[in-house]
Amino acid sequence: MSGAAIILKALQDQGVEVVFGYPGGAVLPIYDELFKTNAVRHILVRHEQAAVHAAEGYARSTGKVGVVLVTSGPGATNAVTGLTDALMDSIPIVCLTGQVPTHLIGNDAFQEADTTGITRPCTKHNYLVKEPGQLARVMHEAFYVAAHGRPGPVVVDLPKDILFADCPYVEAGEVELKSYRPQVKGDTSAVERAVDLIAKAKRPIFYGGGGLINSGPKASKLFTEFVHKTGYPATLTLMGLGAIPASDRHFLGMLGMHGTYEANWAMHDCDVMVCVGARFDDRVTGRLSGFAPNAKKIHIDIDASSLNKNVAVDIPIIGDAATVLEQMLAVWAAKGCKPDEAARAKWWKQIDGWRSRKCLAYRPNDDVILPQHAIRRLFEKTRGMDCYITTEVGQHQMWAAQYFGFDEPNRWMTSGGLGTMGYGLPAAMGVQIAHPDALVVDIAGEASILMNIQELSTLRQYNLPVKAFIINNQWMGMVRQWQELIHGGRYSESYSAALPDFVKVAEAFGGVGLRATKPSELDDVIDEMIKIKQPVMVDVAVKQDENCFPMIPSGAAHHEMILGPEDQAERRTSEEGMVLV
Amino acid sequence: MNPTDMPIERHTIAVLVANEPGVLARVIGLFSGRGYNIESLTVSEVDEANARSRITVVTSGTPMVIEQIKAQLSRLVPVYDVHDLTLEGAHVSRELALVKIHNTGEDRIEALRIADTFRARAIDSTLQSFVFELTGDTGKINAFIDLMVALGDVEVSRTGVVAIARGTGLDMPLVRRNVTKRKRRQPVTGD
Numbered sequence: 001m002s003g004a005a006i007i008l009k010a011l012q013d014q015g016v017e018v019v020f021g022y023p024g025g026a027v028l029p030i031y032d033e034l035f036k037t038n039a040v041r042h043i044l045v046r047h048e049q050a051a052v053h054a055a056e057g058y059a060r061s062t063g064k065v066g067v068v069l070v071t072s073g074p075g076a077t078n079a080v081t082g083l084t085d086a087l088m089d090s091i092p093i094v095c096l097t098g099q100v101p102t103h104l105i106g107n108d109a110f111q112e113a114d115t116t117g118i119t120r121p122c123t124k125h126n127y128l129v130k131e132p133g134q135l136a137r138v139m140h141e142a143f144y145v146a147a148h149g150r151p152g153p154v155v156v157d158l159p160k161d162i163l164f165a166d167c168p169y170v171e172a173g174e175v176e177l178k179s180y181r182p183q184v185k186g187d188t189s190a191v192e193r194a195v196d197l198i199a200k201a202k203r204p205i206f207y208g209g210g211g212l213i214n215s216g217p218k219a220s221k222l223f224t225e226f227v228h229k230t231g232y233p234a235t236l237t238l239m240g241l242g243a244i245p246a247s248d249r250h251f252l253g254m255l256g257m258h259g260t261y262e263a264n265w266a267m268h269d270c271d272v273m274v275c276v277g278a279r280f281d282d283r284v285t286g287r288l289s290g291f292a293p294n295a296k297k298i299h300i301d302i303d304a305s306s307l308n309k310n311v312a313v314d315i316p317i318i319g320d321a322a323t324v325l326e327q328m329l330a331v332w333a334a335k336g337c338k339p340d341e342a343a344r345a346k347w348w349k350q351i352d353g354w355r356s357r358k359c360l361a362y363r364p365n366d367d368v369i370l371p372q373h374a375i376r377r378l379f380e381k382t383r384g385m386d387c388y389i390t391t392e393v394g395q396h397q398m399w400a401a402q403y404f405g406f407d408e409p410n411r412w413m414t415s416g417g418l419g420t421m422g423y424g425l426p427a428a429m430g431v432q433i434a435h436p437d438a439l440v441v442d443i444a445g446e447a448s449i450l451m452n453i454q455e456l457s458t459l460r461q462y463n464l465p466v467k468a469f470i471i472n473n474q475w476m477g478m479v480r481q482w483q484e485l486i487h488g489g490r491y492s493e494s495y496s497a498a499l500p501d502f503v504k505v506a507e508a509f510g511g512v513g514l515r516a517t518k519p520s521e522l523d524d525v526i527d528e529m530i531k532i533k534q535p536v537m538v539d540v541a542v543k544q545d546e547n548c549f550p551m552i553p554s555g556a557a558h559h560e561m562i563l564g565p566e567d568q569a570e571r572r573t574s575e576e577g578m579v580l581v
Numbered sequence: 582m583n584p585t586d587m588p589i590e591r592h593t594i595a596v597l598v599a600n601e602p603g604v605l606a607r608v609i610g611l612f613s614g615r616g617y618n619i620e621s622l623t624v625s626e627v628d629e630a631n632a633r634s635r636i637t638v639v640t641s642g643t644p645m646v647i648e649q650i651k652a653q654l655s656r657l658v659p660v661y662d663v664h665d666l667t668l669e670g671a672h673v674s675r676e677l678a679l680v681k682i683h684n685t686g687e688d689r690i691e692a693l694r695i696a697d698t699f700r701a702r703a704i705d706s707t708l709q710s711f712v713f714e715l716t717g718d719t720g721k722i723n724a725f726i727d728l729m730v731a732l733g734d735v736e737v738s739r740t741g742v743v744a745i746a747r748g749t750g751l752d753m754p755l756v757r758r759n760v761t762k763r764k765r766r767q768p769v770t771g772d
Contacts, residue, residue: 116603121614125658128602145658179599180658305652308645 003135003163004029007096010139011040013172016067018043018058018433020051024071025111026098029163043433043462046454048075050426052082052153053452056091057430060413061388063216065092065146066430072098073111076157077118081420083153084122088417089239090214092151094142095123101161102130115157124152132165140175149182150303151214182302186319191327194274194298194315198328199337201272203347204232207255210239210416211277211301211321213409219322220409223276224248226329230339233351235263237278238401239416246405252351253360256284257552258398261359261563264550266351267292268558275299277321280310281417282580290557300324359550359563360402369519371396371471371542375403375443378469381526386438388431390414392424392448395477395548400443422451425468429455432464439467439530446472446539447496456509459535467529468537470502473544481547486554486573502539511535554580587643591620592667593674593744594651597753599659600626600634607657608636617642617650621676621719621741628755633661635753637674637743664752666744674744678722679704680713684733692732699725 001009007030011019018041023031034042045051048070055066066086070079076097086093100109116128125145127138135158142154198204206227212219220243227234227250234244235255244251253260255267264286267273273295278284280299285291288310297313299306300321307316317324331337362372375396389404390413391397397414406412413431415423424442432440442449449470459466479494503513512532516525522540529536552561555577598604605624612619621639626632640650647665655663666672680701682692689709696703696713699721705712715725719742729735746752 117606120603120607120610126603130602149656177658179661180656303652303656305649305656307652308648312645 001167001169002029002033003132003158003165003167004033005037006135006167006169007139007158007163008033008037008039009169010136010172011067014065014140014143016040016065019067019069020045020054020058020430021069022046022048022051022071022075024075024098026072026100026160027069027075027096027158027163029160030069030096030098030158042069043429044458045426045429046457047452048078049082049422050429050452050455050458052079052086052093052095053420053423053426054430054433055093055095056082056086056089056423057390057413057427058434059091059093059430060213060427061410061431062434063410065094065143068093068095070095070097071111072100072115073113075111076113076115076155080118080122081418083119083155085415085418085420085423086153087122087124089415090151090210091153092146093153094146095153095155097155097157099128099157099159102159103161105159115155119155122153123155124150126155126157128157128159129162130159132162132167135162135167136170137175140170140172141177143172144175144177145180149180150211150306183304183318184302184320184323186300186317186324186327188327190315190317191324192331194317195328195331195335195337197272197296197298197315198230198274199332199335199339201232202340202343203270203350204230204272204274205266205270206232206234207237207267207273207275207278208234208240208243209237209276209278212240212243215277215302215321217409219277219320219325220244222322222325222329226325226332229329229332231344232339233266233348235259235267237281237284237416238414240278241401241412242406242409245407247407252355254401256281257286258402258548258550259552260402261357261550261561262351262354264552264558264561265354269350270295273297275313276325277301279306282310285310286552286560287555287557290559292558357563365543366519368543369516369522369540371399371473371546372403373519374471374516374522374540374542375399377522378441378443378526379404381523382439382441382530385530386435387411388413388428388435388438388440390424390427390431390440390442392442392444392451393419393421394445394448395473395481395546396443396445396448396471398478398548399471404443421448423448425449425452425466426455428466428468429458429464432466433462440465441467441469444468444470445477446470446474446499446502447476450500453505456506456511456535456537460510464535465533466535469529470537470539471542472499472502472539473542473546474499475544477546478548480545484547486578502537506535506537509535511537513537513539515539515541517541553577587645589641589643590647590667591639591641592647592665593672593742594638594640594654595664595666595744595752596636596638596654596660597662598634598636598657599661600632601659604634604659605636607659608638608654611653611657612638612640612650615649615653617646623741623743631756637741639742662753664746666746669746669752671747672744673747674718674742675716676719676722676740676742677714677716678726678737678739680715680726680729681710681736682713682729682733683710683735685709688732692729695725695728695732701725
């Protein structure tokens with residue numbers, strides 16, 4: 001079999017149904033094989049970055065590995081942002097890149113780039129296949145590495161001569177990796193100590209993250225079960241939303257920089273913190289010296305390098321979220337643990353006090369659409385529907401996290417770690433491919449959407465009824481907000497000048513454009529958007545200078561968060577905070 | 582205590598890796614990308630049959646950073662095993678240096694005398710120069726070089742540290758092979 005045929009066979013054996021890609025000289029033999037065998041569906045994107053984001057959307061909404069196929073040189077370098085995004089958010093991706101033939105590597109050949117060199121720091125692992133005999137093994141190994149342990153992107157760089165060479169095939173089952181063996185089960189004694197600590201807690205909190213989503217729906221179920229069994233409060237990171245239903249009364253909302261007042265105060269005041277599949281990211285912790293100063297911390301993570309990285313914890317447990325939660329629940333039951341009800345009641349009373357501040361409340365406005373209101377209405381109108389949300393990056397992303405409630409995992413796709421503007425539209429494309437009948441909405445900003453707007457063409461080609469819901473405030477809102485809060489209102493280059501008419505853009509790409517400029521038009525426009533089974537772009541003109549609150553200013557701790565404009569005047573950002581992003 | 586206020590420690594870490602292209606770049610890239618120190622790094626294949634190399638890296642950082650370094654190394658796909666020799670008990674460490682000195686007269690004789698006290702061997706010589714071969718721990722080699730520099734023009738090439746644990750324990754043993762099955766070399770008969 002030719003190398004190209006081996007690749008197609010390996011993809012089929014790995015259960016791959018769809019590949020997101022863009023052809024070019026170095027990968028023509030693979031495209032030829034795709035043409036001949038017609039075994040794997042190929043989605044032709046309009047930019048390689050979008051191919052990776054689409055594969056991410058596909059992966060995150062299904063739990064499967066997303067597959068990308070791009071050519072050498074610019075094809076590979078264009079994919080770098082997507083790969084880095086997948087690395088930061090732990091998304092399983094296999095990215096096949098073309099390469100110049102082996103005898104030309106290093107000669108500065110046409111469309112040559114040192115792909116393995118460039119992608120080494122932005123992938124979980126990468127391979128350059130130089131021997132035909134290694135090709136099948138590497139293909140299978142790539143899928144194993146991408147999906148096992150903490151998931152991540154894997155690049156397989158394929159010189160063109162290998163694609164033509166006669167290669168032997170090996171079955172996936174015959175490939176065994178000797179070096180990379182992630183630990184799945186938690187250490188028994190650590191699990192027992194953790195359960196004891198949880199049972200004795202007076203002011204406990206569960207803090208879950210993207211690891212719960214990556215571990216599979218079972219992890220979210222067990223997490224929710226543990227929360228219910230104990231009756232303790234829970235908060236989630238941006239990446240973890242949906243792991244416990246947003247409508248659950250134990251859920252305090254998202255935590256961190258734009259998290260809720262109650263979640264952040266509960267984190268600050270807790271005595272026992274149970275972190276499952278989150279990594280104490282700087283967006284979550286705020287100033288480390290002021291982070292949960294009196295808490296005993298339990299940290300469950302499949303990646304040992306996440307433990308004790310930013311925050312020293314008392315009980316680190318290496319293992320898969322679902323497996324360790326199952327172990328914990330078993331120990332909890334076996335020991336007949338019972339939470340301290342009096343302490344718990346007191347703790348909830350305190351939390352209810354914080355809740356009563358209603359940190360996400362906003363004053364209704366009849367003249368101009370508030371961005372929070374637009375997202376809230378979108379949420380209310382799509383309730384009960386089979387709905388998936390992606391976002392771009394910025395204020396709209398935080399408002400989406402705050403005002404759109406997710407009751408299930410895998411329904412929320414956002415670029416968390418890398419913060420990639422231009423993520424949402426291609427990611428929504430990937431989600432829609434995986435869920436053709438679902439309602440897939442990219443909650444976008446007018447600046448972000450322009451970063452991958454070309455994908456409207458892909459949406460048209462495959463009749464993907466993705467909805468881009470643009471919160472248009474004519475500013476790079478989060479940049480403008482920081483300039484207002486810490487740079488004296490000097491709005492350097494943050495105005496979205498010369499914006500296109502998004503309705504016409506949608507129409508030019510063969511989709512439907514809608515617009516809402518007044519609060520009274522909002523509901524009708526959302527209804528219509530949902531009704532149209534075509535790509536739709538909705539331009540929602542919102543209040544331009546609205547800021548995203550609550551907020552922990554950079555360099556501040558959880559208990560120093562500001563609730564709104566009334567608070568911000570008295571709080572000056574510290575010099576240490578100024579240098580943080 | 583604030584983790585960043587913790588004392589800086591020096592650790593010698595042994596890493597068993599697959600001997601494949603790019604593996605050293607992965608390890609070095611990890612150190613530079615995450616801002617860790619490399620004081621010394623040596624690498625060589627130790628098990629040809631199984632294509633395994635051993636990297637010895639001497640690094641410094643707070644205890645939390647050292648833990649991070651080990652965890653980050655461990656999760657690289659081609660890494661089989663990581664051992665912190667400093668933490669796991671007594672170990673011996675050595676490096677080898679080749680020191681060329683260019684000088685004449687009394688200084689030349691003094692250099693030879695000092696080399697003798699350090700048990701350095703002269704492995705090359707001209708009328709105005711020596712190349713000394715010296716093994717020892719880092720401190721001994723530094724001391725020798727300092728003395729040589731006082732006596733002439735000096736060029737140095739050194740390997741960096743290799744290290745192994747003391748005692749009977751085998752941290753990363755080679756896979757045992759059946760020696761009798763190996764092909765016997767044909768005796769040289771001459772022509």
